[in-house]
Amino acid sequence: MTVGPLDQSAGYLLKRxxxxxxxxxxxxxxxxxxxxxxxxCLEVLSQRPGLSNAELARAVFVTRQSxxxxxxxxxxxxxxxxxxxxxxxxxxxxxxxxxxxAQLRAASGLVRxxxxxxxxxxxxxxxxxxxxxxxxxADALTPGE
Numbered sequence: 001m002t003v004g005p006l007d008q009s010a011g012y013l014l015k016r017x018x019x020x021x022x023x024x025x026x027x028x029x030x031x032x033x034x035x036x037x038x039x040x041c042l043e044v045l046s047q048r049p050g051l052s053n054a055e056l057a058r059a060v061f062v063t064r065q066s067x068x069x070x071x072x073x074x075x076x077x078x079x080x081x082x083x084x085x086x087x088x089x090x091x092x093x094x095x096x097x098x099x100x101x102a103q104l105r106a107a108s109g110l111v112r113x114x115x116x117x118x119x120x121x122x123x124x125x126x127x128x129x130x131x132x133x134x135x136x137x138a139d140a141l142t143p144g145e
Contacts, residue, residue, distance in 0.1 A: 014137070021118060028110040032103065037062050037070050039111065042079065042096060042104040050093035079103055 006012045025036050034042075040060040045051065051059065057067035071094060074080040079100035082093070096104065119127050 010137075017118075021114070024114045024117070025111055028114050029107055032107055032110070034103070034107055035070075037066065038074055039104075039107045041067070041070050041074060042100055042107065045080065045094055045096050046101065046104055049095045052093060056094065074100065 003009045003011070022036055025039070029036065029039055037060055041056055044056060044059045048055075048059070053067050053071060054064050056071070057064045060067065060070070062070065071080060071082065075082060077099075078097055080094050081097050082095075119130075122130060
């Protein structure tokens with residue numbers, strides 16, 4: 001049995017939409033010299049300050065090794081700060097600097113424009129339904145949640 005026509009395959013269309021979103025976000029963030037993982041890291045830290053490298057990696061959907069590179073790059077630019085030594089255990093909690101918050105404000109506006117463009121074909125009810133349906137798809141494939 002095959003998946004069927006790709007233009008009617010939910011998985012294929014989700015991947016196509018995700019790729020189009022990532023490309024549009026990359027393009028929008030380029031003038032700020034930010035990548036999508038860097039932007040995502042700033043966004044997550046603004047909402048949940050003090051996360052460890054491993055927690056950030058899970059939230060941003062990258063490996064811990066990749067997150068270490070993302071954090072180092074943001075720290076080198078003065079957008080994120082981490083203590084030199086762990087306050088407890090081995091985790092180095094990260095927080096945004098004032099420059100990081102300013103960069104995030106600029107980036108969030110650009111990402112909001114991309115999201116608004118993506119959702120333009122939908123009514124408000126359609127947008128709410130899409131968010132609900134996408135969460136249901138993710139939940140259905142996430143073991144133990």
